[in-house]
Amino acid sequence: MAEFALQSDLVGRALVEFAERLVDTLPTVITGVVFLVLAVLLVKLVLTVLNAVLARTMRGQSPVYRQFLTTVVAVFLWFGVGLSTLSVVGLEGIAASLGTAAGFVALGVSYATSDMIADAVAGIYLLRDPDFEAGDTVRVGDMEGIVRSIELRKTRFDVDGDTVVRGNADIEARWTKVDRERV
8 A cells, every 4th residue: 555655646746747847838838839820920921922023023934933942942941940949949959950960961962963953043044044945046065956945954955856855054054046047
């Protein structure tokens, strides 16, 4: 019987200590929840404004490019919200560790995908260039052909009936428009 009473007393003290710690932590948790709600509203507002601005500035362009830019911005914003929320609730060490780890991961990913990123950036420039459009005849190095489609990472050409696909970074650096009327 004494053993049961000892265990009951131990469980009772543990529950009381748990309740006290919960009450002590409650203001921090409430602050974290309020911060998170406000941050979510702010991120949603920023993304809505960004979508509206991109829709106006990139009118006539494929929605894929607007979605790509919005996604990149959203990833950075949500990651920042996550790290900030951890800091607000008192977990600064975890936030710092995650931020540092994410930096190293981002460095590795950017190195591994540098060619894809270069093609995507060059693709945005090519899509915005009024002198480089579908139907134009261009020369890229020793290849001359008609631009069939311009995509985010690659451009397709018609060269003597064959489809030739080139990365946009290669094209953007060295293309020349061929003026058929002067030739």
